[in-house]
Amino acid sequence: MHFIPEKLDDYVVAHSENEPELLQQLTRDTFRKILQPRMSSGPYQGRVLSMISKLINPKHILEIGTFTGYSTLCLAEGLQLNGTLDTIDINEELFDFQREFFDKSEYGTQINQHLGNALEIIPELNKTFDLVFIDADKDNYVNYFNLIIDKMNPGGIILSDNVLWSGKVIEVLNPKDKMTKAVLEYNTLLKEDKRVETVVLPIRDGLTISRKL
Template sequence: MKIIHLILIKLLHFVIYFLLEFFFNQYFCEKSNLMHFISEALDEYVVAHSENEPDLLKALTRETYQKVLQPRMLSGHYQGRVLSMLSKLIAPKTILEIGTYTGYSALCLAEGMNADGELHTIDINEELHDFQRKYFDASAFGDRIHQYTGDALEIIPALETTFDLVFIDADKPNYPAYFHAIIDKMNSGGVILSDNVLWSGKVIEPLQNHDISTKALLAYNALLKEDARVETVLLPIRDGLTISRVL
């Protein structure tokens, strides 16, 4: 009976996982086309004529899709190469990432780090810590990537460093709060990258009362436009990527 009970529990866990993945995929498959602002054929051309995706990141992507819920949260090949290129142009000594997920974007950003640079990445989900660390350690940057688990708004004030590059890709309602938490920790000339700022085009649709994420992003985009401490350009890359340079 004990063995049967354990089998039933494992079966129940599998069914719950499958249903969650199914409904997530159904919802986001419908939304995914809204995250591309050019045709599929032109998108394929853009990717084909950009830098190749490193083998380690291909492996990370495969395992994310096999084992982790919401795999579309990955930055992906093209945006990953954009993040890598921006980091290489900046050559940051210190990087902060808010929202690690499975570590894809952290590894892309790390490619541009100064020779003695360090990357600090924060995520709320402790379940992904070991997954992230496996790929960090398999890279050339493992000993220079520092993981933090918990609420970024509590962790950031305790970080005793300033930053040349920050990437925000976490819960959308807190985007304005993240900006206020990091702005005084930015070095002059530093860059803040913000992901998903077009939010599948919802930023130009009638705002629904219950849609706190879109409301927060509208406020955040306005904040970046109006704040005299930064100069900002919003790019229609994937779901929208903002580049803000700290003055």
């Protein structure tokens, strides 16, 4: 979904950093082999994630929702040399696909894959994080936030994807639309929780940056 005119959006993309070759290959294979390929972050948002990670230079990153690993590799670009990235996904059919591309990158040994329910896995991670990216099932965004907030280092950044939910956040809520309701509740939480300060970026489907105080 474009929140600015498409021609202007094209200009923004054309004058931003180019997509690395490995990620171009990952995009091609995702569209050829994987169902719902548009769930991938895409080249422009990927460069945004990469830039934010490089600015933070995190030692430990947590990603909730791996899909084919595109955003994982973008976030890994900012890792410290001795840093780690833990990424969680529930779809076992994508595990080997992800690993193939992780190992083709220079960050393969730093990326730890976790297969299963993130609500069960996160409490078992014995580390604190400088950067977290939430991009999984929207109805658990609030639960993910409550699990990770105490695992964030002071000044740590939480990135949350799809917070504009194709513009549905400003439409009259259908009582049966549980996903939009969950996104609205999450956005309200980020605005009101005194442990974080938050700004919403109208990038693609909406990206929130929240900083732990």
